[in-house]
Amino acid sequence: GNSVTQMEGPVTLSEEAFLTINCTYTATGYPSLFWYVQYPGEGLQLLLKATKADDKGSNKGFEATYRKETTSFHLEKGSVQVSDSAVYFCALIRNTGGFKTIFGAGTRLFVKA
Amino acid sequence: EAEVAQSPRYKITEKSQAVAFWCDPISGHATLYWYRQILGQGPELLVQFQDESVVDDSQLPKDRFSAERLKGVDSTLKIQPAELGDSAMYLCASSLVGRDSYNEQFFGPGTRLTVL
Numbered sequence: 001g002n003s004v005t006q007m008e009g010p011v012t013l014s015e016e017a018f019l020t021i022n023c024t025y026t027a028t029g030y031p032s033l034f035w036y037v038q039y040p041g042e043g044l045q046l047l048l049k050a051t052k053a054d055d056k057g058s059n060k061g062f063e064a065t066y067r068k069e070t071t072s073f074h075l076e077k078g079s080v081q082v083s084d085s086a087v088y089f090c091a092l093i094r095n096t097g098g099f100k101t102i103f104g105a106g107t108r109l110f111v112k113a
Numbered sequence: 114e115a116e117v118a119q120s121p122r123y124k125i126t127e128k129s130q131a132v133a134f135w136c137d138p139i140s141g142h143a144t145l146y147w148y149r150q151i152l153g154q155g156p157e158l159l160v161q162f163q164d165e166s167v168v169d170d171s172q173l174p175k176d177r178f179s180a181e182r183l184k185g186v187d188s189t190l191k192i193q194p195a196e197l198g199d200s201a202m203y204l205c206a207s208s209l210v211g212r213d214s215y216n217e218q219f220f221g222p223g224t225r226l227t228v229l
Binding site: 091103 | 156
């Protein structure tokens with residue numbers, strides 16, 4: 001079946017540190033891949049996406065590259081800020097007679113000033 | 114900026130009671146989703162509507178959960194009777210079209226349910 005596995009949190013970094021949150025997936029065929037972010041007290045927001053192998057999604061300084069050979073979509077940011085503290089969800093979409101989103105468990109990020 | 118509205122934001126109830134959650138999607142969004150997010154896990158789709166029709170309710174526990182979107186706009190999710198294991202965040206999302214192509218989902222702030 002389709003599934004998404006993310007690194008467990010929480011991840012705690014100092015401001016301006018480099019961020020990597022690992023995400024791997026299992027799916028038949030060629031899913032589209034997404035990262036969502038959930039700030040405290042808010043709903044999920046789409047952060048970035050990639051729809052085919054070797055695509056790079058980017059937004060707000062975050063990047064992730066769709067790696068088919070390693071079935072991965074790791075999230076990276078070169079210099080995190082306190083305002084990046086949130087929960088990050090990796091997700092995939094497969095068309096199984098309708099587009100259904102499968103989410104990972106989420107990784108909580110704390111950034112210290 | 115248009116947002117998905119949900120109410121209540123928090124609900125505490127005792128087991129065996131009935132609870133209901135309301136969602137108002139972004140105007141013009143034909144597709145509406147209800148997700149359940151258990152603490153420490155990602156959201157899991159409970160039901161998806163296309164206008165007023167259910168297109169996916171395969172993960173909805175139909176013996177106690179029901180959902181409706183009578184006029185194809187706002188929606189209600191009901192649990193009766195509530196059980197301890199239903200304690201979770203219930204998220205509503207909407208998108209322009211979801212059945213035959215992917216469009217970005219916009220999420221509401223959620224309703225946090227605690228069953229005592």
